Amino acid sequence: MRSNSGDATASETSTSATTSTPLHIQTPSGQLRGHLVEPARTEDVIATVVLHPATAVPERLYTGFAEYLAGQGFAVLTYDYRGTGSSGSPRQHRGMRMRDWMAVDVPAVAEWARGRFPDVPQLAVGHSVGGHALSLDYGSSGLQGFVTIASHAGVTATIPNPAERRRVGLVLRVLGPATARLLGFVPGKRLGLGEDMPGAAMLEWSAWSRLPGYFFDDPTMDAAERAARVTRKVLAIGFSDDPWATPAQVDAITDHLSNADVQRRTLDPVGGAAIGHMGFFRRAHRDTLWPSVNEWLQEQAKTSA
Numbered sequence: 001m002r003s004n005s006g007d008a009t010a011s012e013t014s015t016s017a018t019t020s021t022p023l024h025i026q027t028p029s030g031q032l033r034g035h036l037v038e039p040a041r042t043e044d045v046i047a048t049v050v051l052h053p054a055t056a057v058p059e060r061l062y063t064g065f066a067e068y069l070a071g072q073g074f075a076v077l078t079y080d081y082r083g084t085g086s087s088g089s090p091r092q093h094r095g096m097r098m099r100d101w102m103a104v105d106v107p108a109v110a111e112w113a114r115g116r117f118p119d120v121p122q123l124a125v126g127h128s129v130g131g132h133a134l135s136l137d138y139g140s141s142g143l144q145g146f147v148t149i150a151s152h153a154g155v156t157a158t159i160p161n162p163a164e165r166r167r168v169g170l171v172l173r174v175l176g177p178a179t180a181r182l183l184g185f186v187p188g189k190r191l192g193l194g195e196d197m198p199g200a201a202m203l204e205w206s207a208w209s210r211l212p213g214y215f216f217d218d219p220t221m222d223a224a225e226r227a228a229r230v231t232r233k234v235l236a237i238g239f240s241d242d243p244w245a246t247p248a249q250v251d252a253i254t255d256h257l258s259n260a261d262v263q264r265r266t267l268d269p270v271g272g273a274a275i276g277h278m279g280f281f282r283r284a285h286r287d288t289l290w291p292s293v294n295e296w297l298q299e300q301a302k303t304s305a
Contacts, residue, residue: 018070023079027108030093033086034059034079034109036116037066046073047121047301048113052106052130052139053078054150055098055205056186056194057278058085062127064283065290072294074301075120077113081105083185083198094184096198098129098205099221106130106139114142121301125293126151127281128245131236132215135253136226145233145300147293150277152238152245153214153252154205164243172209176202216256227256234262235296239275241268263296 019040025032039045049069051062059080066076080086081101083093090096114122124146126134131151134140156172159165171191179186180199188196211217216224234257238250247266254262269275270288280289 018067020067023077023112025079025108025112027082027104029104030082030088032079032082032105032108034077035063035066036075036077037063037070038075039070039073044073045075045117045120047075047123047144047297048077048117049074049297050077050109050113050122050124050139051079052109052124052126052133053081054128054130054194054278055201056084056188056197057127058195061278061281064286065281068286068290069294069297072298074123074297075113075117077109079105079109083201084195090185090196090198091183093198095200097200098208101129101201102133102136102138106133107141110139110141110143123147123297123300125149125297128152128277132253135230135234135257136221136223137229138226140230140232143232144303145235145297147235147237147296148250148253149237149280150239150242150245150250151236151253152249153216154209154244155212155214155249155252156209157212158246158249159244160246161243168244172202172206177206214252216252224256227253228258230257230260232260233300234260235293236262236264237280237293238264238266239269239277239280240266241275242277244277265292 021036023034023036059078062078066078069076082088083090083096121144122142123144127149128151131148134146156169176186180202184199186197186202188194208215215221236254238245273284
């Protein structure tokens with residue numbers, strides 16, 4: 001059963017099995033925009049899943065996976081961080097840092113989900129920085145468990161391929177910071193980073209990418225202490241063809257989850273279909289990669305019933 005809290009627009013799209021409703025979620029310093037994708041019949045909702053996105057990745061990447069999970073009985077929330085995609089101009093949010101996405105945006109959407117669906121289990125999936133937030137105990141209050149996808153310590157020096165290491169280093173250490181300081185935002189589309197993003201987020205990302213322990217070496221983050229607070233069940237997934245999130249760098253995050261029940265998986269491409277850092281959420285993997293995550297989420301939902 002769901003309550004009537006929250007602000008959803010009247011416009012809906014639907015299939016015979018699911019509906020999609022645009023959402024506006026207010027934070028103390030701006031509005032988040034996204035969608036609620038859920039079973040057509042409210043009584044069929046077995047749990048909520050909040051999909052916390054990666055850096056500069058548009059909400060639309062997650063639409064297919066959200067529709068798939070909704071078809072399995074989940075109410076799924078997708079959204080853009082402030083200063084990206086539909087949640088405001090990066091120019092207007094030039095001071096937005098990555099830690100602000102983690103500490104403000106992620107908990108705001110999680111709280112909205114709890115208010116809208118107070119009587120069902122709460123779950124989450126975090127992609128890259130979305131998984132960082134959950135692993136640092138942001139937005140995890142009341143969760144039965146969460147999944148991280150390609151969520152790793154993004155240290156540039158650990159990228160195995162020399163050409164890719166040089167390319168990423170050029171973007172994160174030179175072009176990104178330069179445009180951030182000059183323009184106040186980063187033209188991510190032109191730099192091959194996805195969507196445009198606030199300048200402060202790029203500068204913080206750049207600084208962390210130089211530290212051997214990523215944000216765990218940033219004393220202002222209290223990252224190790226926060227990770228140790230997590231006591232949920234966690235499924236941490238990486239991919240053998242991911243050029244950035246190597247198994248060692250995924251472990252560099254999960255090793256700090258010392259009080260959580262962590263299950264680690266490194267998956268290989270199936271049938272020649274590449275996965276990489278972004279590919280898990282593409283519809284091509286509906287029948288190969290998505291079912292195992294659905295099964296894990298279903299198991300957590302049933303455990304809490």
